[in-house]
Amino acid sequence: MATTAAPQPKTNRIGLTVLDYRGGKTTLCAGCGHNAISERIIDAFYEMGIAPERVVKMSGIGCSSKSPAYFMGRSHSFNSVHGRMPSVTTGAVLANAKIIALGVSGDGDTASIGIGQFMHLMRRNLPMIYIIEDNGVYGLTKGQFSATADLGSKLKTGVINDLPPIDTCALAIMLGATFVGRSFSGDKRQLHTMLKAALAHRGTVMLDVISPCTTFNDHEGSTKSYKFVKDHEEPLHDLNFVPHFNEIDVDYDPGTCLNVTMHDGSSLHLRKLEEDYDPTNKTEAVKRVMQAHDAEEVLTGVLYLNTTAPNFIDMINMTDQPLATLPESVTRPSRAVLDECMEALR
């Protein structure tokens, strides 16, 4: 009698299946770009073999900020207050620097109410991944412009935006984030690769992902619609990522390809589509991002990458064990110390 083993589900390097990275059923609109981003997050964490228990999913308020409920249900999650996810994440990472923080925000949550905390987070280069699910519009309150809406873009109601957009990538680069990218929820391969590379970086990863709102901002005249972004996307490079636990078996021509060794030993290969673009040059990166606005291009790719700047945790020089679980014997100085302090006050 022949025995056939039941087909085993595919597992990653820590023995988990992709199902272990799933979350609750989405309540966002059908076709929402945010759902595609959730899928890419699931794939990236699964493929990188990150234990979901080591991850915290952080968010503010808005459609985007609801999405952490829809992926990685085995991770702790904190849906905080509007525009203030950066501070809550900062506190959590200080308390336990071993956790992997993934923040999901929106363009309103980041560029309007949250712009202050966003900017200071970038300055600190706190180790975390910060994703903006950017649709240029407030969805949950039914279709008002956000601060990333492009000049001249049109609301469903016909209202024209007459204020210039805040470019979150340009800000992030200027202020100190060390991995800044822009992508598109419809560009599956690029976003997927960029997320895996983000997991290999120790510092602030800021990804602005254009994520069309099918309900309020996917019409003619919108610059954040699927059609507009598809027609205007200008990738800077083709990305290829080889995780640290795989062998690199492809040769890349250094003339046409930039190879970057990430913090965890993984390799990111950027095959140039634009001859002169150097993602390690801060000033040129900002310049190119601003040029894209004038040219009505949606410039995507890794806009800026710096693997040598110290992150916030390095700067604080904390002890290796998470502060959260330090025992009393470490956090309460001795009686002799109190006596010494009292003596100095006599």
Add this chain to the structure above:
Amino acid sequence: MATTEFAVHGAEPGAVREPVVNDFSIQVATVNGSGSQSANTVLLRTIFQMGIPVSGKNMFPSNIAGLPTWYTIRASKKGYIARKKEIDFLVAMNPETAREDTMSLASGAAVLYDEPLKLNELRSDVTFYAVPYDKICAAVCSESKLRKLVKNMIYVGVMAQLLRLDMAEVEKALRKQFAKKVKAADLNWNAAKAGYDYAASSLTKADPFTVERMDKTAGMIIIDGNAAAALGCMFAGVTVVTWYPITPSSSLVETLIDYMKEYRVGDDGKATFAIVQAEDELAAIGMVLGAGWAGARSMTATAGPGISLMAEFAGLGYYVEIPGVIWDIQRVGPSTGLPTRTAQGDIEFVAKLSHGDTRHPMLLPCSVAECFSMASDAFDLTEQLQTPVFVMSDLDLGMNNWMSEPFQYPDKPQNRGKVLTAEELQRAGGFARYKDVDGDGIGYRTLPGTDHPQAAWFARGSGHNETSGYSERPDDYANNMDRLAHKFETARTLVPKPEMVRNDGNEVGIIAYGTSHHAVVETLDQLQGEYGVKADYLRLRAYPFTSETHDFVAAHKRIYMIDQNRDAQMLQLLKLDIAIEEIGKLRSVRHYNGLPIDARSITDDIITQEGK
């Protein structure tokens, strides 16, 4: 402009006066930024070293240099350390306020003044001593730019001679003040000696105020409340501190930084803490909650305007049930308000800080010793109750120097609350974050990073059920709110109990909290000694009110609640908490002019309301 109200008790002009030993107040009126703080501290310390109970209060402007500032030192053989309303000895160093300061004194007071000001022409019922500061300065200090600073130490010398202070103690206090700056100490010591010599040779003692050695301060320390709180937090085991500078709380964290660098860095040079200056108070409280959620003992320190900004997050902390300690060093508000003046102005606001239904426990330290001990109480309570806990200090306590018995080492181990480990989860087969398993309203939590597939829960401000799942069901919301209310009832049994002075048969009860305590202690003596009114006293140490407070109200016919705010804030909270038929017993004594409360004002108010 003067910080003294018109004094009411004074000697008749020309009357022969008995010596007044170890019972007087000195007010030094100067200009801020002139370096007078060192001189005043030396004066305070000298009296302290001679064994006399003493207190010092700095009444300063919100300004870096050039505006009037007053420092009062009170020596009291009976141990009263509240502000004394009457000034007995004025040291008038500020030409701008010298006249008004002099005119506001009661007759019988004494004035030390800079000779060219000619204050002695103003009135004849106070004792005047003229000092030619510039002349004396020039003799002891060759560098003209240092003279302004040295000038202050001359009045220390003059006062030492007039009050009969021991110059050896002056030198000891002065050298402690300047610590390792030997050159500065020498220069200042010469100035003090020159002042002393001048007084000895040129002034004739004509006031009754003197100091004689006592033994009431042996072994005691001098510290301000913010430094005491900082020490308390370090010994409580704080690990994450976030802050935004704001008067009068900044020195709490700045002192904490110094202490932590000294005592909380391991042998490997690595810190067992993180201190972050945030971009604003919104971020400071956000970081506190993020760290508390992740399991750290986290805190921030702020004042009224910062509290206002923290309102939204405070509600989230209450509702998501996250620990975090917030020190509110209260000042006069709103906005800039009077940032350098004291008040108990945030009581009602903090008790219910945020939108929706919220209640927050508050601890109410009255002394530097309680600033120290309540730090541990606050961290234990916040983790036990899984809710933000506020410690309500004030500028008077936080920024002034107070003498104290040395602090007691925390006698209880840290209480980290109901936190499930991966092993416990495995045994229990999972958990429901917001389920009231123990009947105290407090659920179990897990920390991010707990290595178990069932450890995760979803922290959210949105409506949630027992398993932290999103829910808009009416019964889920109401049940959760009821459990939170029940948890607050549990808090009543866990917060520090009030302290009481009670005798059978007294009709009058006084309730006070925080720094009002020191004035009330004196008021009790005044009421009985001067008016024959015997009163009982309860000092609140926390909110919510405990059963002792309810019993105290029930046991008295008239209750006087002492508030350092206009709107009788603690009285309003108490009203909500007691039976309707008890409310009529409540009477209010309020003090809200920015100055620390004094006993005489309380006594006068109570006596008026008693119809005596």
